[in-house]
Every structure is written in structure tokens, then in C-alpha cells.
């Protein structure tokens with residue numbers, strides 16, 4: 001019945017739910033989706049084989065990548081062929097435009113509203129507890145909750161989907 005959290009993942013989920021006729025609420029703790037965790041977002045050129053990048057979101061194009069470590073080691077990525085470039089997207093513009101698409105489909109947007117917990121009934125999630133502007137309590141009944149609250153998702157933990165230790169950087173990158 002509704003979606004939660006307002007980064008690009010949350011906005012896209014909300015857009016899809018609203019488009020298929022579900023009453024959809026998108027909850028975002030900030031004014032707008034995202035104090036972006038990074039101002040720019042690298043989009044690898046291989047992704048561009050599948051999607052077309054909207055030029056409005058492009059901050060810069062990358063033709064060459066050089067990585068330097070503190071011990072002086074430098075790695076230079078092979079210069080891509082012409083036409084094979086990667087992009088840096090402007091996250092602020094990108095996130096706001098995606099939010100607009102979600103709103104256009106009929107999503108209700110609650111900004112400055114922070115989710116603080118889930119309420120279960122007979123082991124099933126039925127309600128989200130939130131705080132509006134850190135003052136007013138809000139409880140939203142919902143049959144479906146989508147936790148799109150970023151890489152260290154609290155929703156996932158509240159829902160017992162994983163423990164914090166499951167999402168360490170080592171695990172993310174597949175290190176032993």
C-alpha cells in the first residue's frame with residue numbers, strides 16, 4: 001500500500017506502486033530526497049549500453065580514471081574508445097527529478113518525516129512509526145513497506161532481514 005524513504009530507490013519504488021494504483025506514501029527525513037551521500041555519482045559506461053543518460057543530470061564525462069594510493073602507487077584505467085565514456089551525475093538534480101516522476105504518478109510525499117520503527121501484528125508488519133519534524137508522532141498503517149533507506153538500512157534491521165554485521169564494507173565487497 002505504500003513506499004518508504006526518498007532516495008532514487010524510494011522514488012522509483014513509489015512511482016511504480018502509484019502507477020499500479022496503490023495508495024502510496026513516500027517518507028523522507030530531509031526536505032528533499034537525500035542529503036546525497038555523494039554529490040556526484042559515477043555511472044559506468046557499461047551501463048550506458050542499457051540506458052540512455054539524460055543530459056540534464058550530467059555534471060561531467062570521464063574519459064580517463066587514475067587512482068592514486070598513499071604509498072605512491074598509481075593505476076590508470078585504459079583510455080576508453082571514443083563513444084565509450086562514463087558519466088558523473090549530479091545527485092541533487094537527479095534525485096529531485098526522479099521524485100517529481102513519483103509525485104506525478106500520485107505519490108503522497110511526506111518530507112521532514114523520519115521513520116523510527118515498524119509495528120508488527122502476529123509477526124507481520126502492519127504499521128510504520130514516524131516523527132514529523134522530530135516533534136509530532138505519526139503512525140501509518142500499511143500492507144506493504146518498502147525500505148529504501150540506503151545502504152545501512154534500518155528498516156531491514158527492524159524487519160529482522162539482517163543484522164548490522166551482515167552489511168559491513170568487507171561483506172559488500174566480497175572479502176573474507
Ligand SMILES: Cc1cc2nc3c(=O)[nH]c(=O)nc-3n(C[C@H](O)[C@H](O)[C@H](O)COP(=O)(O)OP(=O)(O)OC[C@H]3O[C@@H](n4cnc5c(N)ncnc54)[C@H](O)[C@@H]3O)c2cc1C
Nearest residue numbers: 005006007008009028029033034038041042114115149150
Ligand atoms: C561515499 C559514497 C559514494 C558513492 N558513489 C557512488 C557512485 O559513484 N555511483 C553509484 O552508482 N553509486 C554510488 N554510491 C552508492 C549510492 O549511494 C547508491 O547508488 C544510491 O544512493 C542508492 O540510492 P538509494 O535510494 O537506495 O539510497 P539513498 O540514496 O541512500 O537514499 C536513502 C534516502 O532515505 C532517507 N532516509 C534514511 N533513513 C531514513 C529514515 N529513518 N526516515 C526517512 N528517511 C530516511 C535518506 O535521507 C535518503 O534520502 C555511493 C555511496 C557512497 C556512500
